[in-house]
Amino acid sequence: MDWMAWTWPTAAFFATIAALLITFTVLAIRFPETPRTGILRIETTRGDRLFITLLGSAFINLAWLGLVGEHQPYALIVCLAWAAAVFRWV
Amino acid sequence: MDKPTNHKAWFLVLPVLVLVAFSAVIPLMTVVNYSVQDTFGNNRFFWAGLEWFEEMLRSERMWNALGRQLIFSATILAIEVPLGIFVALNMPKRGVWASVCLVLMSLPLLIPFNVVGTIWQIFGRVDIGLLGYTLDRLGINYNYTQNAVDAWITVIVMDVWHWTSLVALLCYAGLQSIPDAYYQAAKIDQASRWKVFRYIELPKMAGVLMIAVLLRFMDSFMIYTEPFVVTGGGPGNATTFLSINLVKMALGQFDLGPAAAFSIMYFLVILLISWVFYTVMTNLDRKGG
Numbered sequence A: 001m002d003w004m005a006w007t008w009p010t011a012a013f014f015a016t017i018a019a020l021l022i023t024f025t026v027l028a029i030r031f032p033e034t035p036r037t038g039i040l041r042i043e044t045t046r047g048d049r050l051f052i053t054l055l056g057s058a059f060i061n062l063a064w065l066g067l068v069g070e071h072q073p074y075a076l077i078v079c080l081a082w083a084a085a086v087f088r089w090v
Numbered sequence B: 001m002d003k004p005t006n007h008k009a010w011f012l013v014l015p016v017l018v019l020v021a022f023s024a025v026i027p028l029m030t031v032v033n034y035s036v037q038d039t040f041g042n043n044r045f046f047w048a049g050l051e052w053f054e055e056m057l058r059s060e061r062m063w064n065a066l067g068r069q070l071i072f073s074a075t076i077l078a079i080e081v082p083l084g085i086f087v088a089l090n091m092p093k094r095g096v097w098a099s100v101c102l103v104l105m106s107l108p109l110l111i112p113f114n115v116v117g118t119i120w121q122i123f124g125r126v127d128i129g130l131l132g133y134t135l136d137r138l139g140i141n142y143n144y145t146q147n148a149v150d151a152w153i154t155v156i157v158m159d160v161w162h163w164t165s166l167v168a169l170l171c172y173a174g175l176q177s178i179p180d181a182y183y184q185a186a187k188i189d190q191a192s193r194w195k196v197f198r199y200i201e202l203p204k205m206a207g208v209l210m211i212a213v214l215l216r217f218m219d220s221f222m223i224y225t226e227p228f229v230v231t232g233g234g235p236g237n238a239t240t241f242l243s244i245n246l247v248k249m250a251l252g253q254f255d256l257g258p259a260a261a262f263s264i265m266y267f268l269v270i271l272l273i274s275w276v277f278y279t280v281m282t283n284l285d286r287k288g289g
Helices: A008-030 A046-067 A073-089 B008-035 B051-057 B060-090 B096-110 B113-123 B130-137 B148-176 B180-188 B193-221 B225-230 B242-252 B256-287
Strands: B037-039 B045-047
Touching (some): A046 B256, B008 B256, B051 B256, B060 B193, B096 B148, B113 B148, B148 B225, B193 B256
């Protein structure tokens, strides 16, 4: 695996994503749900909302890096707020 | 009676998952790993943190390439979509000529990208190309290797030549699915040609048109081979689109870190746009029943 140039932070990042995917898969199997329509006027399941959260978080981090440029971990707080909003209203 | 449920069918998807992991997921993970490190070769890496992302976000070269890319995609969509619809509306509906038209329209789609590039590269040359030579003889100052506007026109016309057929064929398929009864009803109501298009043909084409727009947008947003063969990204950087810029960075300069950071941002933009298109398309399907 040397050629993949692994580092601890990137491994932790992918492990978190994998854990989220596994958790949401288990949730989908154990507690099936019907899609709901939120403020975006589109039908979403838990998985869809996770996707929107992750994609949005990537852009939030990039925007923070480009506009603020320091204290990057604080961007994660914005991401958590974003996640809460997506899961509540989308 | 309860319907038996089990998830064993998921194992049938396993081969595809393995294939996608090898061809897409593992390379993407490697790109993420590269994006936070620096290397001087020999597969030795040094931690760089978010430096490359910061550099890319402040890189004028990247923003310029993105701007050019957006202008290019918007221009070809603005030309190819109306032109494709116009061609589809005027194609014969049935008979021998319908088949002849279909074959002729498919031809440009079957030509490999680099061959299309080579065709236009030669076609536009002032010394030996039919187009370049003719324009030169007509007294029009045309030279795509030196003039940025000429290079842009050549690349856009080439894309329109190559891909309008796709939009036309998809729209044609949409039009063919409209039952004659709709047209007969419109005739009884004395609907104008515009109203037939606006209230019968366009709504029936909406689904395939959306697919056409998505395909053309994605393809044009990732375009590499054709403009690279014709202009090589020049003159200067005039036709250096995102992927040409990326290849120059990753393979030309071997700046793996910045190129990886750039790739990830490129990927995120494409992912976002694909998701928006996909959502709009599935919603359209649902509304259309």
